[in-house]
Amino acid sequence: MDGMLQFMKLIGQLKRVARTGWVHREVRQPESVSDHMYRMAMMALTIQDPGINKNRCVKMALVHDMAECIVGDIAPTDNISKAEKHRMEKEAMEQLMGLLEEGLRKEIYELWEDYEAQSSTEAKLVKELDQLEMILQAHEYEELEGKPGWLQEFFNSTQGKFHHPEVLRLVQSLNEERSRFLGVVGTNGPSGNETGAETVTHPPSGST
Numbered sequence: 001m002d003g004m005l006q007f008m009k010l011i012g013q014l015k016r017v018a019r020t021g022w023v024h025r026e027v028r029q030p031e032s033v034s035d036h037m038y039r040m041a042m043m044a045l046t047i048q049d050p051g052i053n054k055n056r057c058v059k060m061a062l063v064h065d066m067a068e069c070i071v072g073d074i075a076p077t078d079n080i081s082k083a084e085k086h087r088m089e090k091e092a093m094e095q096l097m098g099l100l101e102e103g104l105r106k107e108i109y110e111l112w113e114d115y116e117a118q119s120s121t122e123a124k125l126v127k128e129l130d131q132l133e134m135i136l137q138a139h140e141y142e143e144l145e146g147k148p149g150w151l152q153e154f155f156n157s158t159q160g161k162f163h164h165p166e167v168l169r170l171v172q173s174l175n176e177e178r179s180r181f182l183g184v185v186g187t188n189g190p191s192g193n194e195t196g197a198e199t200v201t202h203p204p205s206g207s208t
């Protein structure tokens with residue numbers, strides 16, 4: 001088969017790889033890895049910061065989890081070490097890159113390596129978008145399932161991970177909307193001047 005066609009079919013598998021974090025919590029109709037990367041790419045497209053290479057961020061968002069078409073979506077709950085996860089994903093990337101011509105192979109692999117190593121400013125921002133996209137999706141699932149606070153663990157595990165002003169602004173808006181949904185604003189809810197890293201940490205009883 002044509003290498004490019006095989007590459008595109010492998011990438012197409014991302015549409016069918018459900019995000020493990022949601023599967024683990026028995027979310028109905030969990031999003032796929034490609035769903036996750038699409039919204040991250042859109043988030044990157046909206047970046048206004050003149051000091052950031054926005055196009056690099058969009059490309060990085062689109063490639064950062066592509067190895068998961070082969071190795072699947074490895075989550076913290078899988079208890080696979082960072083080193084082993086990196087080894088598995090690097091092997092998958094090499095298989096994918098072997099299907100491409102030299103120029104494309106270099107461009108994509110360099111973006112992926114930068115994200116993995118968190119070397120560039122853009123890579124660090126895309127990591128923040130990765131975490132923002134996840135907590136936004138968690139909030140949306142809480143709303144869809146009518147379960148305020150249900151997915152608090154995703155907010156706890158990302159606390160303190162947000163630094164870029166444009167990301168913090170979105171996290172702040174998300175936390176304010178989530179607080180209203182939790183029904184705590186106006187009682188002992190957030191004061192509204194949080195940096196966005198804090199989350200509402202007193203979900204109603206019954207959430208884990």
Ligand SMILES: Nc1nc2c(ncn2[C@H]2C[C@H](O)[C@@H](COP(=O)(O)O)O2)c(=O)[nH]1
Nearest residue numbers: 019020021073074075076077153154157
């Ligand atoms: N149960 C939890 N799962 C989590 C948490 N943080 C991340 N995750 C999941 C989300 C994805 O399915 C996967 C990794 O996502 P990447 O975008 O980094 O590949 O792990 C958590 O706190 N709890």
Ligand SMILES: [Mn+2]
Nearest residue numbers: 036064065130
């Ligand atoms: Mn990701």
